[in-house]
Amino acid sequence: MLTNLHKQLLNDYQHDFPLSPRPYRDIADALGVTEDDVLTAFAELSDNHLISRIGPVIPPNHIGVSALVAMAVPEAELQTVADKVSAHPEVNHNYEREHRINLWFVVIASDNEHLQTVIEDIEQETSYPAMQLPMLNDFFIDLGFKLDLTDA
Amino acid sequence: MLDEQDRQLLSHIQLGLPICARPYAEIGRRCGMNEAEVIARLTRLKQQGLIKRMGVIVKHRQLGYRANAMIVWNVPDHLVKQLGGHISRFPFVTLCYQRPRQPEWPYNLYCMIHGKDRDTVLSQLNQLTEACGLNGFDREILFSRRCFKQRGAIYQSPAPALTDG
Numbered sequence: 001m002l003t004n005l006h007k008q009l010l011n012d013y014q015h016d017f018p019l020s021p022r023p024y025r026d027i028a029d030a031l032g033v034t035e036d037d038v039l040t041a042f043a044e045l046s047d048n049h050l051i052s053r054i055g056p057v058i059p060p061n062h063i064g065v066s067a068l069v070a071m072a073v074p075e076a077e078l079q080t081v082a083d084k085v086s087a088h089p090e091v092n093h094n095y096e097r098e099h100r101i102n103l104w105f106v107v108i109a110s111d112n113e114h115l116q117t118v119i120e121d122i123e124q125e126t127s128y129p130a131m132q133l134p135m136l137n138d139f140f141i142d143l144g145f146k147l148d149l150t151d152a
Numbered sequence: 153m154l155d156e157q158d159r160q161l162l163s164h165i166q167l168g169l170p171i172c173a174r175p176y177a178e179i180g181r182r183c184g185m186n187e188a189e190v191i192a193r194l195t196r197l198k199q200q201g202l203i204k205r206m207g208v209i210v211k212h213r214q215l216g217y218r219a220n221a222m223i224v225w226n227v228p229d230h231l232v233k234q235l236g237g238h239i240s241r242f243p244f245v246t247l248c249y250q251r252p253r254q255p256e257w258p259y260n261l262y263c264m265i266h267g268k269d270r271d272t273v274l275s276q277l278n279q280l281t282e283a284c285g286l287n288g289f290d291r292e293i294l295f296s297r298r299c300f301k302q303r304g305a306i307y308q309s310p311a312p313a314l315t316d317g
Contacts, residue, residue: 010210017207019195021174021187035173042171050214052303053168056194056203063154063162063202068251086301094301097222097294101257104222104294105301131257137250139236146243147215148268 002050005033005041007149010050017054059138065115066092066108067134071126072101081126090118101131154202161185161193213299217266219273220296224259225289232261238284239263244276259292270295 002010008031018026024042025035045051073081078096085105086094094105109115123130154162160183169175176194177187185193197203212220227235232250240248240263247264263280267273273295281287 010208010215014207014210015205017169019176019191019198019206021176021191023169023175024171024173039171039173045208046168046171048214050211052209052211054171054208055165055168055206056162056197057205057209058162058202059204063159070257082298082300091301092303093299095220095296096298096300097296099292099294102297131254133251133254133257135249135251137233137236139233139240139248139250140245147210147217149215 002149003041005031005037006045006050007147009038009041009045010149011147013054064108064110065112065134066106067115067119067132069105069107069119069122070101070131070133071103071128073103073126073128075102078102081128084125085122088118088122090114154197157183157185158193158197158202161190162197165194211302212266213302216268219267219270221265221267221270221273221277222294222296223263223265223277223291224257224294225261225286225291226253226258227261227286227289229260235284235286236261239280242276242280242283244273245280258290 009027013027017023020026022035024038028035028038031038042051042054046053071081071085082094082096082103085091085103088107090107090109092106092108094103096102097104107115107118109118119130119132161179164183165179170178172178174187176190179185180187180190194203194206198206225235236248236250239245239261244265244267245263246266247262249262250260251262253260265273265276265280267276274293277293
């Protein structure tokens with residue numbers, strides 16, 4: 001069950017988390033609670049896996065390179081192939097999607113050579129060809145995501 | 153541009169800001185910088201746009217946003233920018249990218265919609281299609297099924313950093 005404080009922390013601090021020596025106290029002051037309340041609430045959100053972290057989001061391909069990669073894998077083998085893909089630390093997320101081309105993952109690496117090595121290794125380990133879809137343009141303006149938490 | 157110390161700093165902070173009273177001092181301790189320098193560097197990187205946003209990174213699935221659709225279109229190249237700009241202004245759109253077409257995948261414009269359920273996502277997509285004039289273009293809708301791995305986005309050394317993919 002989320003408290004009002006949890007909901008405020010989830011929705012109001014996705015974009016401009018304070019860059020100050022005592023950020024949690026600054027948040028507490030803004031919300032009229034104590035620094036301990038804020039620290040406890042963030043620890044709960046983290047322990048319950050409702051947030052992955054507090055941190056920076058960096059635009060793709062400014063540091064290192066990344067590519068979306070897709071594979072068509074027979075259903076019976078999907079879990080095995082997906083596990084082999086996920087085992088690479090360069091694979092950042094990995095989803096099944098409803099399509100004949102059903103395995104979709106993002107690889108991030110220090111440079112293009114590193115990226116290609118990882119993708120070639122994955123093709124060899126799984127015996128399925130990987131379709132590479134690097135990003136050419138990013139149109140999205142990331143302002144965080146407005147969560148509707150009324151029934152959370 | 154990023155210098156070596158920026159990279160060092162990002163490689164430490166990308167794993168998450170510690171939940172403690174002086175988190176930037178703690179990050180600084182891990183990479184040999186003082187608290188003021190950590191804050192100054194992060195502030196500059198944000199101003200320069202090398203940090204897109206600094207804050208809470210939520211887990212949509214656990215918060216009830218279980219329907220996630222990737223929609224792909226094949227639109228004429230000269231319209232990609234204009235359509236991408238339009239699509240990305242809708243609040244329920246969480247990503248919007250141009251990617252190259254491939255022989256067996258003729259799509260060049262991608263967007264992601266996160267919603268609580270499939271019907272909501274489909275009605276949001278209808279709204280988007282009407283408003284942006286996307287009716288005439290070939291498209292596919294790929295809802296996510298299983299999540300095998302989801303880690304935010306953490307770069308591996310030797311170039312540590314972070315992105316949305």
